Amino acid sequence: MAVSGKRGGWRKPLAVLLQLFVHLGAAAPLLWLFYAINAGHLGGDPVVELIHYLGLGTIRLLLLTLLISPLARLLNYGQLNRLRRPLGLWCFAWATLHFSAWMALDLGFDWSLIGSELVKRTYILIGFSAWLILLALAITSLPVLMRKMGKNWKKLHGLLYVVVLLACWHFWWSLKSGWIEPAIYLGVALLLLAWRSKSIRRWIESLK
Amino acid sequence: MLIKSRKQSDLPENQITPESAYVSRRSVIRGLGAGLGLAGLGGLVTAGTGAFAAEAKRKPLDFTRDKPDPDLVLTPEAKVTNHNNFYEFGTGKTDPAQNSQDLKVEPWTLTVEGEVAKPGTVDVWKLMADTNLEERIYRMRCVEAWSMVIPWVGFELGKFLARFEPTSRAKYVAFETLYDPQQMPGQRNRIVGGGIDYPYVEGLRIDEAMHPLSILSVGLYGKTLPPQNGAPIRLVVPWKYGFKGIKSIVKIKLVEKMPPTSWNKLLPQEYGFYANVNPAVDHPRWSQASERFIGPGGLFSVKRQKTLPFNGYGEEVASLYTNMDLRKFY
Numbered sequence: 001m002a003v004s005g006k007r008g009g010w011r012k013p014l015a016v017l018l019q020l021f022v023h024l025g026a027a028a029p030l031l032w033l034f035y036a037i038n039a040g041h042l043g044g045d046p047v048v049e050l051i052h053y054l055g056l057g058t059i060r061l062l063l064l065t066l067l068i069s070p071l072a073r074l075l076n077y078g079q080l081n082r083l084r085r086p087l088g089l090w091c092f093a094w095a096t097l098h099f100s101a102w103m104a105l106d107l108g109f110d111w112s113l114i115g116s117e118l119v120k121r122t123y124i125l126i127g128f129s130a131w132l133i134l135l136a137l138a139i140t141s142l143p144v145l146m147r148k149m150g151k152n153w154k155k156l157h158g159l160l161y162v163v164v165l166l167a168c169w170h171f172w173w174s175l176k177s178g179w180i181e182p183a184i185y186l187g188v189a190l191l192l193l194a195w196r197s198k199s200i201r202r203w204i205e206s207l208k
Numbered sequence: 209m210l211i212k213s214r215k216q217s218d219l220p221e222n223q224i225t226p227e228s229a230y231v232s233r234r235s236v237i238r239g240l241g242a243g244l245g246l247a248g249l250g251g252l253v254t255a256g257t258g259a260f261a262a263e264a265k266r267k268p269l270d271f272t273r274d275k276p277d278p279d280l281v282l283t284p285e286a287k288v289t290n291h292n293n294f295y296e297f298g299t300g301k302t303d304p305a306q307n308s309q310d311l312k313v314e315p316w317t318l319t320v321e322g323e324v325a326k327p328g329t330v331d332v333w334k335l336m337a338d339t340n341l342e343e344r345i346y347r348m349r350c351v352e353a354w355s356m357v358i359p360w361v362g363f364e365l366g367k368f369l370a371r372f373e374p375t376s377r378a379k380y381v382a383f384e385t386l387y388d389p390q391q392m393p394g395q396r397n398r399i400v401g402g403g404i405d406y407p408y409v410e411g412l413r414i415d416e417a418m419h420p421l422s423i424l425s426v427g428l429y430g431k432t433l434p435p436q437n438g439a440p441i442r443l444v445v446p447w448k449y450g451f452k453g454i455k456s457i458v459k460i461k462l463v464e465k466m467p468p469t470s471w472n473k474l475l476p477q478e479y480g481f482y483a484n485v486n487p488a489v490d491h492p493r494w495s496q497a498s499e500r501f502i503g504p505g506g507l508f509s510v511k512r513q514k515t516l517p518f519n520g521y522g523e524e525v526a527s528l529y530t531n532m533d534l535r536k537f538y
Contacts, residue, residue: 037507043302044283044291045354046507047500106500108512113495121493173493176352177474178299178402 015079022083026090029057030097047105054098055127059171059185061091062164066192085141088160092138095131123173130166133159151206158203164189266431271341271361280345281503283356285429291502292436293350294455296385296392299402304436311391311435311456318441322382322461325373332440336426339363343430344423344444349485349519351449354500360444361427366418374414374462381417382467383410383443384459404470410443410454411467411481415528421446421521424457447521449483480538484529485519489538 033053036042042049065087072080107113117124137157140146146153168189172182193200294304314333321327341361349355369381387395387407394401416422425444426432433439438455445452451471461467471479478492487497499515518525529537 042507043305044287044289045301045500045502047510048352048354049301050507105507105510108500108510110498110512113498117495120490120495123493176402177295177404178399180399180403 011077011079015082018080019082019086022086022090026061026087026094029053047101051098051101051106054094054101055171055174058091058094058098059164059167061087061094062160062167063185063188063192065091065160066164066189070192070195089138089141091163092134095134099128099131123170126166126173127170130163130170133163133166137163155203155206158200158206161193161200161203164193266434268431269336269341269361269427271343271427271430274343274345274359277345280347280357282345283358283502284504287502288356288358288428289434289437291356293352293450294436294438295402295404296394296406296408296456297436298394298400305434307393308435311439313435313439313456316440316458318457318460320369320372320460320462322463323375323378324369324462325375326371328372332426336432336440339368341426344425344446346444346446347516347519347521348444348446348450348453349499349515351451351479351483351491351496353491353494353496353498353515354502355513355515356502359429360423360425361430362423362425362444364420365422365424365443366420368424369417369460369462372462377464378462379414380463380466381412381414382461382463383412383454383457384408384461385454386456386458404474408454408470409468410452411469412445412452413466413528414462416445416525419525419528421524447485447518447525449485451479452483482529482534482537484534484538485515486517486534486538487515488517489535 033050037046037050065084068080068084068087072078103109103114107117118128119125137160140149140153140156149156165186168182168186171185172179175182290305291301292304293301294308297304297307316332317329318332318335319327319329341363343359343361345357345359347355348358365381385406385408386392389395389406392401392406394404395406412422422443422445425438425442426440428437433442435456438453438457441457442455443453443457452469466481469479469481471483472481485496490496496515498512501511501513503509503511516522
């Protein structure tokens with residue numbers, strides 16, 4: 001009979017429940033946004049508010065994603081790692097909405113302007129690079145590709161560390177003034193990265 | 209020049225947002241974020257409950273109507289009063305409307321000093337009552353590449369300054385916002401205030417200040433200004449980026465040398481003293497060639513339009529800058 005049944009009986013169901021919470025938690029603000037936009041609650045210029053909300057939400061989700069494995073270790077609760085995949089995918093979803101809102105609502109799909117802004121503005125280029133990486137990570141999170149890629153999958157997905165840093169950098173440079181808020185986010189990101197410095201070193205080694 | 213006529217018909221009804229509409233829009237959404245937020249994603253939840261009180265406090269003004277320009281569509285009043293940059297009350301666009309409602313704007317005095325023959329301090333509310341106020345419907349272009357059209361109420365800065373008899377040494381005009389950390393959270397706390405060195409200061413060259421398009425505004429949409437728009441008195445220079453329009457002014461000093469200005473002090477490579485609206489000179493981090501016009505309608509009716517040199521007032525003001533390299537003097 002299942003040995004794990006006694007000791008770990010609650011562990012898996014709880015993780016599944018938490019997974020459900022991740023989906024609800026990441027989707028609910030979007031539903032709220034949808035409502036708020038229609039009801040006119042985003043102030044006089046909803047475009048900018050919307051873009052900032054989505055951008056900041058992406059960064060928070062990224063940090064949360066990075067928090068999972070240290071937490072799983074700390075709590076000796078490996079099943080928690082199940083949350084990484086849905087969280088990562090939600091990061092991509094939020095980032096995509098953030099990027100699309102900028103293209104569609106701020107620049108009104110003026111492709112030549114989008115192109116020139118992407119090239120000319122460093123902070124936008126940084127954000128765009130982060131999105132491209134997330135895109136690659138999202139595509140390769142399909143189970144089929146995961147199996148096919150074998151060891152390379154881990155190599156590729158180590159890039160999430162880079163994405164977090166790019167995202168904080170993008171946030172910092174996009175501000176008209178003030179640095180304290182982005183510094184706090186960057187600080188948290190660096191802490192989370194420092195926590196796993198060994199695995200980051202191993203990841204870098206594996207790339208050589 | 210704008211043509212003024214005393215017996216002007218009212219603005220078309222459909223351009224004015226009924227009060228009931230914008231009051232009801234504000235009254236919702238508070239605790240939602242707390243329940244929903246994944247890792248605190250509730251930051252957007254902003255409803256200015258205090259804004260009610262302020263609307264009630266705004267007083268109707270007597271003024272001469274501007275002639276409506278058929279090319280200009282007004283930005284609805286609720287958007288003008290809920291989308292503000294007034295870092296003394298926070299850096300978010302809805303922060304000023306939320307955090308400024310207790311600002312004590314009455315009584316208010318304005319001091320004019322420096323290179324003038326007759327320095328003095330005026331009671332702003334008395335000034336409002338004694339001055340022939342006029343409406344000026346102006347385009348407003350923010351340096352952040354969004355724009356509005358706002359019906360200000362005020363009077364010409366130049367006529368006002370002339371009363372104090374500027375001397376021949378008065379080459380520039382320096383303005384200063386109220387410094388009162390107790391009332392202005394952004395002045396108490398660097399994070400709230402976006403790192404600006406307070407009090408906020410601005411400046412104009414004397415010929416810019418004397419230009420008939422430059423006004424001191426005391427109202428918008430026919431009523432006194434709400435605090436978030438710079439009550440009780442603020443500067444409006446329509447051919448310059450919005451940050452030149454210093455709010456809640458307590459002091460005007462005529463000076464011989466170019467005075468320091470807040471954004472220029474903070475980021476000199478991004479914001480110059482002149483700050484004339486110029487589609488040909490990009491901000492280092494974004495294009496100034498076009499702008500998002502904040503007009504009536506919702507999110508998906510936002511439209512991007514070309515930015516005009518001097519914000520469309522080139523005919524009136526370009527001559528102030530002949531022989532000046534506007535790339536260098538941005």
